[in-house]
Amino acid sequence: MLEIIIDKKNEEEKIALLENGNLVEYYEENEKTARYEGNIYVGIIKDIIPGMQSAFVDIGTEKNSFMHVKDLVPKVDETKENIEDKLEIKKLAKPNQKILVQIKKDSNEQKGARVSTHISLPGRYIVFMPGTNIITISKKIENETEKQNLINIVKQNIPKGNGAIIRTSAKGKNTEIIEEIKFLENKWKKIKAEYQASENRGKLLYKAENIVQKMLIDLSDKKLERIVTNDEKEYEEIKEFINEEIKNTQIKLELENTEDLIKIFYIDKQLEKLQKRKIWLKCGGFITIDKTEALIAIDVNTGKYTGNKDIEQTIYTVNKEATIEIAKQLRLRDIGGIIIIDYIDMKDEENKAKIQSLLEEVLKNDRTKTQVEGFTKLDLMEMTRKHICSHKD
Numbered sequence: 272m273l274e275i276i277i278d279k280k281n282e283e284e285k286i287a288l289l290e291n292g293n294l295v296e297y298y299e300e301n302e303k304t305a306r307y308e309g310n311i312y313v314g315i316i317k318d319i320i321p322g323m324q325s326a327f328v329d330i331g332t333e334k335n336s337f338m339h340v341k342d343l344v345p346k347v348d349e350t351k352e353n354i355e356d357k358l359e360i361k362k363l364a365k366p367n368q369k370i371l372v373q374i375k376k377d378s379n380e381q382k383g384a385r386v387s388t389h390i391s392l393p394g395r396y397i398v399f400m401p402g403t404n405i406i407t408i409s410k411k412i413e414n415e416t417e418k419q420n421l422i423n424i425v426k427q428n429i430p431k432g433n434g435a436i437i438r439t440s441a442k443g444k445n446t447e448i449i450e451e452i453k454f455l456e457n458k459w460k461k462i463k464a465e466y467q468a469s470e471n472r473g474k475l476l477y478k479a480e481n482i483v484q485k486m487l488i489d490l491s492d493k494k495l496e497r498i499v500t501n502d503e504k505e506y507e508e509i510k511e512f513i514n515e516e517i518k519n520t521q522i523k524l525e526l527e528n529t530e531d532l533i534k535i536f537y538i539d540k541q542l543e544k545l546q547k548r549k550i551w552l553k554c555g556g557f558i559t560i561d562k563t564e565a566l567i568a569i570d571v572n573t574g575k576y577t578g579n580k581d582i583e584q585t586i587y588t589v590n591k592e593a594t595i596e597i598a599k600q601l602r603l604r605d606i607g608g609i610i611i612i613d614y615i616d617m618k619d620e621e622n623k624a625k626i627q628s629l630l631e632e633v634l635k636n637d638r639t640k641t642q643v644e645g646f647t648k649l650d651l652m653e654m655t656r657k658h659i660c661s662h663k664d
Contacts, residue, residue, distance in 0.1 A: 273495040275486055278532040279502035286482055287538050288490075294541040296602060296638075298482050298660055306660065307332075307374050307384060309393075309479025311462055313469045314372040314386065316364050324360050327383075328372060331473030334383035338372065342387035346403040346434075371466045371476075390462075392455050393480070395488055395517070396441040396448045397425065399455035401463075403434040411439040411635055421448070428452050433459075440492040447519075482660065484512050487522075489638050497523045501532050545604060552576075552596055556589035560600065566609040569597055573615060586615045587622045594626055598633035607639075607658030611651050627652070 278285040288296035312330040319326050324340040340360040364370075376385035392399040406425055408418050421437050428449045429435055433456070441448055462477050469476070480488065487495070487509070500506050506526040513520060533539050544550065551557045555576035561568045571593040576585065597612060617623050627645055630652070634641045637656070644653035 272497075273490060273493065275483065275490075275495070275498045276532050276536050276538065277483060277498070277500035277502065277505055279500065279505055280530065284502075284505075285533055286486075287533070287536070288486065289536065289538070292537070294538055294603065295599070296486075296605070296659075297538075297542065297545065298605070300482060306377055306481070307479075308377050309374065309391075310475060311371065311373045311390060311477035311479075312386070313466055313472065313474040313476060314370045315471060315473055316366055316368040316370060319361050319364055319366065321359070321361050324358070326360060326364050328370070328386055329473040330372065330374075330384075330386065331475065332378070332384070334378055336372070336374070336378070336384040336386040337382060338386050338388075342372075342375075342389060343370075344388075346389045346400065346405060367471070369471050371463070374479075390459070391436075392458055393485075393488060394438075394451045394455050395491060396438055396444055396451050397455070398436040398438065399429075399452070399459065400434040400436065401459050402432065404432065405434040406437070407435075408437040409439045409441075412437070412442055417442060424448050425452070430456060440489075483509065484516070485659075487512065487517055491517050491520050491522065495522055497525065499525045499527055499532060499536075501527050501529055550596060550600060552589065552592045554589060554592050556593060558593050558596060558600075560604075560606075566611055567606050569610065569612045571612070571614045583617065583619055583622065586617055587619070587626075590614045590617065590622075590626050591629060594629050595633055598630065598637070601634075601641075601656055602637050605659050607656050610654050610656060612654070613651055616650055623650075630654070 272291055274289045276287045276289060282301050284300040286298045286300065287294055314328040314330045314336070317327045317329050317335055326338050327335040328338050330336050340358050340363065343360065343363045344358065370388060371390070372386040372388055373390050374384045375387050378384040389403070390401050406422055406429070408422060412418050412421070421441050424445060425435050425437060425448065429452050435452075465476050498509060500509070503526060506524065510524055513522065513524070529535060533542075548561065549557050549559050551574070556574040557572050559570045559572070571590060573585070573589050576589055593614070600606070601610070614626065617626070623646060627643060631643050634643065639659050640657040642655045644655070646652055
C-alpha cells in the first residue's frame with residue numbers, strides 16, 4: 272500500500288511517501304527551496320561565449336540562465352550521432368534573439384539555471400517531446416513483444432515531428448496512451464501559441480508540476496491508495512489536479528484537521544536515520560555515506576558480523592544486504608550524481624556478478640533514472656542517479 276502524507280505548517284511543507292507504513296521518499300518544500308525545473312519560458316539571448324560554445328539567456332529571473340550549443344539544435348539520439356563537434360554557437364544564436372526554452376537544471380548560489388530548447392511534457396504513460404522524431408521506451412519494460420507493441424501505438428498516433436519516451440506505466444495500455452498523446456499535444460499547442468504572441472522579453476509561459484503532482488503522475492498506476500494532508504488549499508489543488516490530469520483513479524484523498532501528520536504517521540522516528548552517516552545492517556555490518564563535491568562515496572563494512580568459517584560467503588552476505596540498503600537510501604535521501612560503492616572485496620567473480628545484478632534489480636523500484644556501470648579495475652562499483660528534486664545538486 273502506497274500513501275502520500277503532506278504536512279503543512281505556515282510556508283513549510285513536508286511530503287512523505289510511505290509503503291506499508293515505511294518511509295521510502297521524503298521531501299521538504301519552502302520559499303528557499305523553490306524549484307523551477309520543467310518550467311517553460313520566453314527567453315532572450317544576451318551574451319554569446321564562443322570559447323565555451325554556450326550562451327546566457329534572460330528568462331525573467333534574477334540570474335540569467337545558461338545554454339550549451341547542443342541545446343539550441345534539434346534533439347538527436349546521442350548514442351548514434353555526435354553533433355557537438357560540427358556546430359558553432361555564434362552561427363546559431365544572436366544577441367537579443369527570442370527563443371522558447373525549458374529549465375533542465377535549477378540555479379544555485381553560484382550560477383543560473385541550465386536551459387534548453389528541447390521541450391518535454393510529462394504524462395502518466397509518455398513524456399511528449401515536440402521537435403524530434405525520437406521514440407524511446409523505459410528499460411524497465413523488458414518483454415520485447417510488449418515493447419514493440421507500445422512503440423507502434425505511439426508511432427501511429429503521435430503527430431509528425433514529435434517524439435516520446437514511453438514510461439513503465441504504459442504497460443498494458445492502449446486507448447489511454449492515445450488519449451494522453453492528444454492531451455499533451457493540445458497542451459503543447461497552447462504553449463507555442465502563447466510564445467508566438469508574446470513580446471521580446473523573458474517571461475514564464477508554463478509552470479511545471481510540483482513534487483506532489485509529479486508523484487501523482489508517477490504513482491497513480493502503482494497502487495497509490497491514499498493521500499492525506501492537513502492543508503485545505505493543498506487538498507483543493509490536489510483534487511483539481513486529479514480531476515484534470517489523472518482521471519479514472521481510485522486514489523482516496525483525505526483532509527485531516529491536525530497539526531502534526533509527520534508524528535501521527537510515525538514518520539518522525541524514521542526521519543532520524545536520514546541525518547546519520549552510518550547505517551547499520553541487520554546482519555551486523557554497516558554502510559557509510561559521504562558526500563564530496565565530485566561524487567557520493569558509499570563504503571561497506573562487515574562491522575560486528577563474523578559469519579561462519581567461509582570468509583567469501585560472509586563477505587557476500589554483508590555485500591548483499593548492503594546492496595538492498597544502498598538502493599533504499601539513495602531513494603530516501605534523493606542522492607544524485609556519480610556514486611561510487613566500495614564493497615568488501617570479493618574474490619569470486621560469480622558473487623560480484625550476483626551483487627551487480629541485485630543492485631540493478633532493486634534500483635528498478637526507484638522512480639528516477641539510474642545507471643549501473645559495473646565494477647572498475649579497482650573493484651569499485653560505479654553508478655549514476657538523477658535527482659528527483661534538482662535543488663539538491
